[in-house]
Amino acid sequence: MTTTLENPVADKIQAAVLPTIVLDFDSTFTQVEALDILAEQLFSSDPARLTDITAIKDLTDLAMSGEISFAEALQRRVQILKPTKADLEGLVETLKGLVSASVARNKEAFLRHPGKFRIISGGFHDFIAPVVAEYGIRPEHILANRLVFGDDGIAVSVDQGNPLSKDGGKVVALQGWDITGPVVMVGDGWTDFEVYKGGAADRFYAFVENVKREKVVQATHGIEAAQVVVSFDEVLHNEGFEGRYSFPRSRLKVLLLENVHPTAIQAFREEGYDVTTVKGALDEDDLIDAIQGVHILGIRSKTTVTQKVLDAADKLLAVGAFCIGTNQIDLKGCSKKGIAVFNAPYSNTRSVVEMVMGLTVILTRNIYDKSIQMHTGKWDKSATGAHEVRNKTIGIIGYGAIGSQLSILAEAFGMRVIYYDVAEKLTLGNARRYRSLDALLAEVDVLSIHVDGRAENKNLMGAAQFAKMKDGALFINLSRGHVVDIDALAQALKSGKIYGAAVDVFPEEPRTNDDPFVSPLTGIKNLILTPHIGGSTEEAQEAIGEFASERLLNFLNRGDTTFSVNMPNVQLSEVEGRHRFLHIHQNVPGVMAAINNIIAKYNLNILAQHLKTNESLGYVIVDVDRGYSKEALEELKAVTGTLKFRSLT
Ligand SMILES: NC(=O)C1=CN([C@@H]2O[C@H](COP(=O)(O)OP(=O)(O)OC[C@H]3O[C@@H](n4cnc5c(N)ncnc54)[C@H](O)[C@@H]3O)[C@@H](O)[C@H]2O)C=CC1
Numbered sequence: 001m002t003t004t005l006e007n008p009v010a011d012k013i014q015a016a017v018l019p020t021i022v023l024d025f026d027s028t029f030t031q032v033e034a035l036d037i038l039a040e041q042l043f044s045s046d047p048a049r050l051t052d053i054t055a056i057k058d059l060t061d062l063a064m065s066g067e068i069s070f071a072e073a074l075q076r077r078v079q080i081l082k083p084t085k086a087d088l089e090g091l092v093e094t095l096k097g098l099v100s101a102s103v104a105r106n107k108e109a110f111l112r113h114p115g116k117f118r119i120i121s122g123g124f125h126d127f128i129a130p131v132v133a134e135y136g137i138r139p140e141h142i143l144a145n146r147l148v149f150g151d152d153g154i155a156v157s158v159d160q161g162n163p164l165s166k167d168g169g170k171v172v173a174l175q176g177w178d179i180t181g182p183v184v185m186v187g188d189g190w191t192d193f194e195v196y197k198g199g200a201a202d203r204f205y206a207f208v209e210n211v212k213r214e215k216v217v218q219a220t221h222g223i224e225a226a227q228v229v230v231s232f233d234e235v236l237h238n239e240g241f242e243g244r245y246s247f248p249r250s251r252l253k254v255l256l257l258e259n260v261h262p263t264a265i266q267a268f269r270e271e272g273y274d275v276t277t278v279k280g281a282l283d284e285d286d287l288i289d290a291i292q293g294v295h296i297l298g299i300r301s302k303t304t305v306t307q308k309v310l311d312a313a314d315k316l317l318a319v320g321a322f323c324i325g326t327n328q329i330d331l332k333g334c335s336k337k338g339i340a341v342f343n344a345p346y347s348n349t350r351s352v353v354e355m356v357m358g359l360t361v362i363l364t365r366n367i368y369d370k371s372i373q374m375h376t377g378k379w380d381k382s383a384t385g386a387h388e389v390r391n392k393t394i395g396i397i398g399y400g401a402i403g404s405q406l407s408i409l410a411e412a413f414g415m416r417v418i419y420y421d422v423a424e425k426l427t428l429g430n431a432r433r434y435r436s437l438d439a440l441l442a443e444v445d446v447l448s449i450h451v452d453g454r455a456e457n458k459n460l461m462g463a464a465q466f467a468k469m470k471d472g473a474l475f476i477n478l479s480r481g482h483v484v485d486i487d488a489l490a491q492a493l494k495s496g497k498i499y500g501a502a503v504d505v506f507p508e509e510p511r512t513n514d515d516p517f518v519s520p521l522t523g524i525k526n527l528i529l530t531p532h533i534g535g536s537t538e539e540a541q542e543a544i545g546e547f548a549s550e551r552l553l554n555f556l557n558r559g560d561t562t563f564s565v566n567m568p569n570v571q572l573s574e575v576e577g578r579h580r581f582l583h584i585h586q587n588v589p590g591v592m593a594a595i596n597n598i599i600a601k602y603n604l605n606i607l608a609q610h611l612k613t614n615e616s617l618g619y620v621i622v623d624v625d626r627g628y629s630k631e632a633l634e635e636l637k638a639v640t641g642t643l644k645f646r647s648l649t
């Protein structure tokens, strides 16, 4: 199956002449209402004038939502503000940094089509012109009000001769421009909708990236030529500008489950993607419903991505595990569909290691049980059974990112470190590698498990393994629940074979905080149970949010697969001034030749080309210069073995 990221509306319009796009300025070209910003700039350091900031904002809101006359609101605001030319210069600098995100990222399209983008605004030419000039919009393509300055250089009123100073002014002003070809109005406010309603524009986009004005959104309902857009990408895409074959970001859906950190949510939103969040995990049925139409799925350890879920995932491009473990994801199933999987392999490792060290000390000193007794009023001051960790032996099973860091911290505590790993690892400090698990089990005072969650690790620790340990040893598992036979652990604890234990992960874990925890381990003495919080620190979650979203965004925006756990890893630069085709296919003979034949047939000029394969997948990235036909894309998509095809601009 191939994923087609195209837009039929764009295709229809493509043949016609490109329209002229007229943008509103406040809350459309920029994220803000300029006069509100000016008020803050002028009055925020003067306590006596703080109320004027609110007064200005109230007037702006009333006018923008169409509740009071625009002309009246404008006059009243100027009279309160009374700005000087120097004040406006300061405002311009601020506004340059507040251009709407989707406008800023499409600067190239503005510069490429001089005259096709214009501004109409009830705001003032005085500060609009220098801001939009950076986008190639010339002063004569700006219709806006003009301030009238007194002899003292202070603005006192609005030029009344300008139609924009009047109600309904945008319609009149725009008609005066005499534009040939279709006119498209883009704006957030009621006066922008009036431009369409008054017949001065052929199409209208209610732009809600910065503010959503219900009255304006409602007004678009039922009108074929009007629609709501969350970013300027959509306008460009629909109207046939650059990138008409590359899907607008706002139509790419990102579904983030399990309380993924806000840094990730913000990162996707800032790049223009449509993000939905869910607090807990979803079960298979709910996920099957939710996954439809989703391009990026973000999960943590509790959401299982099964073959059935993947079958229902009609648009899925990538899965991000906002954690380390990926055992909850059917990786083979993802590869078969060309779905890239990413995780955050390092961001929470320190948190896990610190917790293991804390638990080691707490268990070795009986602190947990003593604390429980204190809460029931029992004072038991005694040294019996309490030990230092210094000179004790800690055995680490799984010497990966976490196990090897634990090795360093445990040694810093004066512990002797031995480890067992099925793979060759760099031994750190004075740690010693054991090639026999049984030999290691027989020697440890504390055993800590840090293997990955591969299925073969089920019951790695069972009755036979506990029996091989020294009497009175301690046991810690912060890896994966299925790695330990918990009935055997419960038995070993009850018999005193294992003196104390700490368990953070379980074969069955509640999906949300509202679901109950049921386990044979509850109620056992000297057993610390924690709700899978090894990686749950604010530091780790923020770092994961940043890391995983960056991987996913680099994949979406440029096709970069660095750190993907199932795709061939290819590091790619930004797509600038070129087109990029991303072709994921089954690793079968002949695909590359077929791709190159099509490229030759359509005479595409290759700027860069990469091919990387792993045992199941091939990934081809082709950068071409501008100008290629839609047929070329169709043929590339139809190459035998294609799993996913995308084009980026
Ligand atoms: N409790 C929590 O909140 C957290 C749990 N984890 C879990 O901790 C575990 C370890 O994570 P990392 O160190 O990042 O993984 P890793 O992949 O870097 O290291 C795992 C190591 O275990 C070894 N290994 C696998 N099976 C083995 C076996 N049967 N015997 C001996 N060695 C074996 C591997 O060769 C590898 O060196 C994972 O299961 C991960 O999902 C990770 C973060 C937080």
Ligand SMILES: O=C(O)C(=O)COP(=O)(O)O
Residues within 6 Å of the ligand: 300, 301, 302, 322, 323, 324, 325, 326, 348, 532, 533, 535, 536
């Ligand atoms: O990173 C891991 O593998 C973990 O087990 C942490 O999982 P979580 O993100 O807390 O659901």
